[in-house]
Amino acid sequence: MATGLCKSFGGIRAVDQAEIRVARGSITGLIGPNGAGKTTLFNLLCNFLTPDQGRVIFDGVPISHLPPYQVALQGLLRTFQVPRVLSRLSVLENMLLAAPLQTGEKFWNSWLQPLRIRQEEQELRQRAWAILESVGLAAKANDYAGALSGGQRKLLEMARVMMHRPRMVLLDEPAAGVNPTLINQICEHIVRWNQEGVTFLIIEHNMDVVMSLCQHIWVLAEGKNLADGPPSEIQTNPEVLRAYLGQ
């Protein structure tokens, strides 16, 4: 999916000739010590940052030249370490604003436009309610998003991403700062969405989550690829233990 990616900030080489491949339909992990370059790599994959070198291919199509909103329209979405929800809007409004509207463009010069917009809005509302119900946030639909707990905000951010019907989602630390019960629920939702066809690449420091969810894991250290393989191999890889776990 990405090869030869490089990104420097002044004198800091945050990502250095990094490579990553994610099998379609998989749940893949991206781990590494603090400052290893994981979030920078996510930013490069979605074009939130422009790489100094290297390229990103998504489903066979080069996407490094596309702005992030067009990357999202291709079906590659992401979440953030600190969830980005619209705190002063309700949970439902957050969901409705997350979905890209189709009708405006397709029917802009047609007398059918108001009708189609209303129909599309109804469909979006139904979809939003269905997703909120599936993640246990329907009872909070009319609450301000800012009133949710940190873990619920993470869940809402993932739910918003699902409004796009993504093909692949990059999750930046979905379990960080979340209570254990909600972590289990978040993992169950990830597995369910994966079974429905969504591919995941997950940055996570919680090793129980990474090892139980992921079929394949990539390890970064100081911006470079250190190792990749199935969880059983990564867990026992001496270089990984030394660099990442300090053993």
Ligand code: ATP
């Ligand atoms: P963590 O696990 O702590 O989130 P990470 O593996 O995601 O870390 P990055 O956040 O990608 O690591 O940071 C990699 C390096 O790049 C760090 O040294 C960081 O300080 C630096 N860095 C990241 N973003 C910027 C920026 N916008 N400006 C300057 N330096 C940056």
